[in-house]
Amino acid sequence: MEKLRCDVLVVGGGLAGLMAAIGARKYVEKVVLVSSAPVGRGGNTIVSGAGFSAYLGAEMPGDSEQQFFQDTFCGGAQIGDPALIQNLVEKAGPVLLQLEAAHGVKLKRREGRVVRRRPPGHTFARMVTTVYSDYPYKVRGLSITQPLLRALRTSRIICLDHYLAIELAVYDGQACGAYVLDSRGSGSLIGVNAKAVVLAAGGGGRLFSHSNNTNDITGDAYAMALRAGAELRDMEFVQFYPTMGVKPVKVTISNSLFGHGAVLRNCSGERFMDRYDPRGDMATRDAMARAIFWEVARGNGVDGGVYLDCTGIGEDVLLGVYGELTNFLRKHGCDPTRDWLIVYPSTHFFCGGVKIDVQGYTGVPGLFAAGEATGGVHGANRLAGNALSEALVSGCCAGEAAGKFAAGMGSSLPPLPAPPVLPFQEKGSVSPEELGDTLRQTLWQDASLVRDQQSLERARNTIMACERSLKTCRIANEHETKRYFQVRNMCLVARAVVEAALRRKESRGTHYRRDFPQESEAYRGSFFIRLSGQDLVLEFRKQ
Template identity: 35%
Template sequence: MITDVLIIGGGGAAARAAIECGQKNVVIASKGLFGKSGCTVMAEGGYNAVLNEKDSFEKHYSDTMKGGGYINDKKLVDVLVKNAPNEFKNLEKFGCIFDRSESAEFAQRPFGGQSFNRTCYSGDRTGHEMIAGLMEYLNKFERIKILEDTMAIKLIVDEVEENGKKLKKCFGAVFLDLLNGDIYPVYAKSTILATGGAGQIYPITSNPKQKVGDGFAIAYREGVELVDMEMVQFHPTGMLGTGILVTEAVRGEGGILYNKNKERFMKNYDSKRMELSTRDVVAKAIYNEIQEGRGIDGGVYLDVTHLEPEVIKEKLETMFSQFKLVGVDIRKEPMKVAPTAHHFMGGIKINEDCETNISGLFACGEVAGGLHGANRLGGNALAETQVFGSIAGRNALNYAEEKIDISKVYDSVEKYIEKLKNTFKGSNSGNNVYSLIDELKNTMWDFVSISRDENGLKTALEKINEIAGKKVLINGVVDFSKKLELENMVLVSKIVINSALLRKESRGAHFRNDYPKTNEECTGNFVAVDGKINFVKIE
């Protein structure tokens, strides 16, 4: 299969990129069902945009940098805050419906770490509304082909010479059909990675099952730079024991956190912002309350019973329904919540044009790193999907206009596929791949989650290296795909651990028990590429 633009991903960033380059031949390859398997459809809280004359780009920029521990890519932050308003208005053109005030202005709620109420929303199902509008609008484009249940297993990258210089160039990707086991290439003039994060390397996560870090792994293997991979956000409030997200909108609407002693404990961690502190601060506070014995059943209480019942049903409809299913009426009793693995701030290093260090390869959405620094503000991720999805789509479209000879990679790709098919024939002995995946997840949770130290990180690295060395039993396409996922999870986990070992300080989502303070000498980014991790200081 040959196309002009290949988009790998199934969420809001992929959809927005497709709209931008829909005048060309476009193939969208989604590991699950397009629009239903990414994180966007699950996002509840909102979309940050400067829409009020009392707000400003400078305030949004400052809040984002401060929340990110000042290691954000300043150019990316500038692009986000200045383009978020127009992209939000584009969503209305695509058919999305957002809440408005009595004066017909867009309604905006307070979110953690923000100096102004700039989070636009559609009840507590904002992401669902966005993806519905995007998918409906995509129906206008006849040249877009969607492949579902399709896993990207290798980027097609080759070295070429242009203007007397050698450089790496991307020509598409190789895929595995998860239903019938077919392995095949999609050749493309330009390729966009919009594969999301890797929350599934942890056992308790808000992420859907597809988010194991495939995009990080297949990019890294071809020499793509990854930045800030030690920065993994744990959302403070997941539904206890499930990882199902309890949106920040609950706290935005006035939800209160308290421990088993009925103490509103956030006054001890951020007396000014309280429950609307940044996610890293709230997550660590909840973790600390639980560790010191003030939790309840391994969590804490989140209470909205003081709010009017009509407000809860109208603005927190999903939360009301979600807890009702487990017998909890949040109008009358508190929710039990605990931190859950949620978002990767780190990812593929991009510039403000969404270009990677490989020609013809672009990245957008959660798979791209640098924007959020050490901690993401709630509401910035949905804005990110639209701002950088549109930029990636536009630049991929322009790149596809160039004359590109794809035929030069045909032979090497066919050889790779034949070799891979031989490993697909199966193995009659080995370890159960699901058991190995569970072992990896538990290792990451025990040693590489909210609280870290050198001994724990080194222990995790040893355990994951042991997992990587074990043979896997393969019996059919499901086992084979899980083996490939495990290899990706191992690679991503090792990069996270090694980056965390090198960052000998606490900053944002990265908390080291053995280095509890922020070190100004570490104000910079760890960039992983070609088996090395380099530190780039921010002056």
């Protein structure tokens, strides 16, 4: 097995990982970044809406850090970590402007001032987007990652593309690197020995069969963190994006359109949101996704979704603020100034994740985490634009903290423990791919927008069956070896989601229990999860 030594290892090639690597490089000489996709071209950053929610001071009259905090805390049903939220609202603006000034990420401006949007849940228009007209609309987040990738190369940060981290290395209780698998075909294993590790490998949206996430977002960060001794929190809170395009094209449709006058309509053309939420079409994502789900379930849908009507916005706004989206839809035969789109919810974001403090420290010496791999900021539901802002801020904080930790160790480098055994068996009745498909279908059917005791117990039983089958599954080539490790992680994370959802006997934010449809003060807090042997141990802590 090949070995590589470095000061800081960053796992994940999206925005959080890129910022962490740049932050760590300020304090140490050798930073290595590993990514299962090409660095800067994988993960959810590239398929995001390229929008950041931030308070930019004089650019946003009437707004304030205090109001941003309040919106985020209340949007998360009052169980988010106040310290993490405060860190976000204080730093998002300055770091975003630094992203523009130092790294060449262009913010959309008109006459020198940022163009602002107001998605549901925000009191003021505080979402700003990048200039992404030079990139395909479906991967407009490249307008963020590509300038940062150039900064990485300038800083002489080592990037390992197409390497899947399969296990964090821990020696005597301290994180000391990771084992990474070449996923391009050779199947070779590399042990990366590091003084500190930043885990920024994204969320777990691909645990569900209906998802707008990229294929590499399979919960790896959560599973590796658990096995390394870190805690997870709030894993029952999975956000489902309400307006994923069904027709004329599958694409994520920005929620900020509702702040300009877009409305949802059923098959009869009726505006229905007022029947489900007093905020109507300005309801937060969790409430809107469930409303669409119920409306379709009651037979009021059309072609598997509902209509999104943007005709009341006005062509000047659609072209001036949403010109790229408007032109993209027109190319696919739909003019939003006069035509209705069809939308339906899709798995979007994990609000929970690894427990951290404001520096990204996980509680395991030498291990830090950032971005969607972490939990605490969003509580029970995330507001639009806060994901990229979180990745930006937490990536900076975790990277700098890891760099300082590594610099403080001097020349000391804990040794790597024994590597994991790579499985290989040509016989077996089922492949890892088939088990993964079963898992995704099960979670969508039994543990997605609407849950209850019976459906969650069905999901639990299927997950346990998949774990048993994984022990004797067919692994005949390097691709199936990679899928084996991904499905192993998916099974563990799926268990965490389902066990937390079973224990939360209420409905809050993105977590809706048909058998407990009301929010309960007794559950105003978080479930924290750790791994003991093969068992998950859950502990509830009041807010």
